[in-house]
Amino acid sequence: MPEKIDTLITHAHLFTMQGEGVGYIPDGAVAIQGSRICAIGPTSELKTRFEANEIIDASGCAVLPGLIDAHMHTSWAVVRGVAQDVSNWMQAALAPYARHVTPSAALAGTRLNILEAIKAGTTTMGDFSKPYPGWAEAFEGAGVRARLTPTINALPTGGMAGLKIGELYPLDPEVGQQAIDTAIAFIHDWHGAAKGRITTMLGPQAPDMISRDQLLQVKRLAEKENLMLHMHVAQGDREINQMLKRFDQRTPEYLKELGYLDDQLLAVHLTEATDEEAALIARSGARMALCSGSIGIIDGIVPPAYAFREAGGLVALGSDQAAGNNCNNIFNEMKLTALFNKIKARDPEVMPAWEVLRMATIEGAQAIGLGDQIGSLEAGKEADLILVDLSAPNLTPVLETPIRTIVPNLVYGGSGQEVKTVLVAGEIILRDGKAQKIDEAEICSTAQSEAEKVAQRVAVDPIHKNMALLTAMKKGQM
Template sequence: MKADWIISHAFVLTMEGKGVGMIENGAIAVKGDTILAVGPTEEIGKAYQAERMIDGTGKLVMPGLIDAHMHTGLAIFRGMAQDMSHWMQKGLWPLMQNTKKHEALAGSLMAIIEGVKAGTTTFCDYDHSMNEIVEHYVKVGVRARVAETVNELPDDMGLVPVGELYPLDPAIGQRKLSANMQLYEKWHGQANGRITCLFGPQGPDMMRTELMLEVKALAEKYDTRIHMHVAQGDREIDQMLKRYGKRSIPFLEEIGYLDSRLMAVHLTEATKEEAQLVAKRGASMIFCAGSIGIIDGLVPPILDFLEAGGQAALGSDQAPGNNCHNMFNEMKFAAILNKVKRSDPTVFPAWLSLRLATIESAKAIGLEKEIGSLRAGKKADMIILTMQDPGLAPIYTNPVRNIVPNLVYAARGHEVETVIVDGRFIMENRQLMTVDEKEALKKAQEAAEEISRRSQRDIAASNSDIYHMMSEGYL
């Protein structure tokens, strides 16, 4: 049978079955946007021929990584909100209110490029101006599950004192929901189905119940999912108690929000019982280990959630406080932080981290029929890594393989040589094929300089920890 291309003689992690599905001398045959076959090199070589043959000796092929939660427009503020308390109010908001749309868009493209170069092929992006950001995904050629951020907050939230009840404006909420509807109607299913759209309420503390219920009704009408922060911090719980007299998760249970449509992000402040309830109701959990570890100094109850039978995924969240969109970083953080939290080196093994960035993530975001593992009939979304790197060498295959632990605990992303989405090579030999990386970084730097100039007064007024560090010469 004729294929478009075949890679052979590689280590292949299929992520099929209950583990990683390793084939040590494996091959993959692809035609168009679809995988024809996966198996031992000898078997695939007998059954398929192709004009392009790729020698995978010394390389590893695996499903493209899935970043299940991120805000790419915030990448223009990379490194501006860590090592501080009230990172959102004192770090982000003074910058956001001084940022123009084209500047946030420049940050978004930079973040997408970063993710691709570290092996991410599917991006669950959740941001403002998504009707424009989505065009980056189409151009770069990756898969994206996108949502417009919907809330009822005014643009000058940086002026609201920490702890004061958020001022909610229904007109703002309707405008943002309209933008989410426009996103769905224009982009859902576009780019050969690579673009799919969700609804994105920012959090139960940032909008009225009426708007939340309107969003849920729309998600049911269009048969899609809801991407939402849930119990994301003590500030959210404080707002919920002041406004409703209930914590976030009991409130969401009361209004019927906890079901399989909900992608619940963070659960930072969830109790063990609350995490178990979310799992029991069938909602998925998105765990952003690096972000929450840095900005809150906490480890969300991901293990309690998984032990209750929940479906979970990993996400990078945001670059202002997490500082990167690199899923190898997230896999490592996820494993190590949970070992420390439980004081048990056996919990959260490397294979679990890898599954939560591939097949389990695909299930959590509702795309497991198309992506997340390598098998015949699925989309040809995969990455090729060199194993001939000091950080991944030497390779042991018997009596114990060290490939998966080294991927999770040692890989940094630069080992990814090739990125393939829908059967199309969008990065080869570390060179992006669809966008000009240098030009994108130049525009992002120019945008950052303009934001810096306009934000100086508001940043100083925020009186943040990081501002003091700078003034005292520590940064």
């Protein structure tokens, strides 16, 4: 007698990500019971073994593990597009908006970003934010998997708005301690919530934004709570300038001295790290979150991910923030990661499509500490997967011999709009391109309304007159 299960996905171009490559199975099938995968294999075999409550015919579709966005700042979606094409995006473009983003505006941005990411096939989201009402609940309600990091810094109220570029940040230990206490309380409330879909990390925002003593305190807490650390590292010349002024050390050397370089650390960006520093961090066991689109736009730099990987390090992909990157879409990050690194190396063989697809799936999962649960399609793992319509004009034709073209077309031709169906923990949260658990129209309408309110507050704040993009706008250039 066939075994009864919840869902059977059949007739797929199946990419399991098992082994060293993409683990392709032609005419493949996935059997799901509850939140987990119970079998994968040829459709003919699994149709005989199982009787499913729902059969999803994936003919003409690629079936992949759900994509992983290791590093996001979802609240900034409410001010999408205000901080690009400038030399100091944080202080000269984002900061005047940041001081006017209310908790309701932040929540509207998060909900918009979650919707955007789901529709482009992202099932796991590594968000980094100061907690505000409804933050974790937004991920829980949308049905996605989230790795949430409450921001810890010691910047005084108002952040960096109003500071002169290059001026040493004032750090307030009371603010830092309050942020640490808030983060620990959030973690105790949410780590392991939603049947394990919501997990947490500890997140010093960056080593230049918190004192040495408090950075060490956070490290000790992470060890006590058995949590990973999620931190911006060597994220720009602004940070390196602050580190040299405050500690007379570059970031990697400083973190090594503090004992921060180990497999507990997810190091984000490494924008200003040299190849030698990237290799040092990789060999320590620390992992890297690479945000190619964001860093390309806001810094004009290709971070040393190739050197990091060559030294044996794990690299995950992230989309960062929509204020500067303009989108939170891992298809975009896969393509830009491959292209930027080929161009930087002047070598078309660097970062082939299959490698960046692994960075968006199994290697990304391993980098954020969830490789035993997600990132590949195999029995016993969580049923987080996506169906991508290969009949879309930009992914057609589909060739399997003598060269299989599906993976390069997904990476170099895919936009995310071809994602048809998304499952997280065995539950369909996107069906035929429509979100199943959240109201798309309401989310977009609320985000528009909240964004307009933020813009109105910025417009009457005198600090906005120093924003770099105002000149371009007044000239009619944007």
